[in-house]
Amino acid sequence: MSRLRYNRKQAVAALKSSCPQMARLIRTKGPFRLQVRKGSDLFTSLASSIAYQQLSGKAAATIYGRFEALFENNRPVASDAVNLSVQTLRSVGLSNNKALAILDLAEHACSGSLPSARTMAKLDDEAVVNSLCRVRGIGPWTVQMHLIFALGRPDVMPATDLGIQKGVQVTYQLPELPKPDVVLETTRHLAPYRSVASWYLWRAADSE
Missing domain, CATH: 1.10.340.30 (Hypothetical protein; domain 2)
Structure with missing residues (x-):
């Protein structure tokens, strides 16, 4: 049983409606498949x-x-x-x-x-x-x-993560790799589902 603290479909729908760049990324990368660590302490x-x-x-x-x-x-x-x-x-x-x-x-x-x-x-x-x-x-x-x-929290944006920074640069077509404060500002509107956005941003970085 999933330990996510949110509804997957509702979260993805909210991101698609709130941000055209994220909607495009979601269409490209497909279903949200974040795997929660089950049974681990x-x-x-x-x-x-x-x-x-x-x-x-x-x-x-x-x-x-x-x-x-x-x-x-x-x-x-x-x-x-x-x-x-x-x-x-x-x-x-x-x-x-x-x-x-x-x-x-x-x-x-x-x-x-x-x-x-x-x-x-x-x-x-x-x-x-x-x-x-x-x-x-x-x-x-x-x-x-x-x-x-592990906890399945919905609204986490790890702005110091290099993959996230690359994903934000690609998704929002920024001229250079964004610093953590720019990542947070650029993705602020994705709340309260920034964990889901993070998963897609990692996928965007992987494609580069």
Whole structure:
């Protein structure tokens, strides 16, 4: 069962009616197929986002697959991850900083200092970002990925993401790669469905 916090068809229809450029992009790229991470806990979701930081999807998927293989049934568990060494994590392709970030994340998860799923459900997006950015190596982008792909929040625009910036440049025919503040201003009118717009903007960047 989808954990999206919005109706797919309603969101796409709203974007098409509010923005001709987005309507054209949607027609080109087809149905909205964002996949929500099902059955993953907070540790697993954030560990995945850490692995994907500043890497192409294919390279990150390979490294994260090796990370998963360190665990029974390929299911990362914080209580097991906390006992791994930096060297072991680096051996699967993670950088030193990412290895340290995942270990710190595991320690937070084991100590109970991460917010529960019930607590996060009551928090707005900004509060979720603030609560999770206390963990080493986790910044707004990492939490935004969690908001979009794990919590299914509808209105997230990861303006610092290079793919999003490229997608905005292509979609709105900008002369140069936009900075984060320009991305936010250019896509402001796409609220309250900027997560859906983000998915399409990534597709636009992929076509370049």
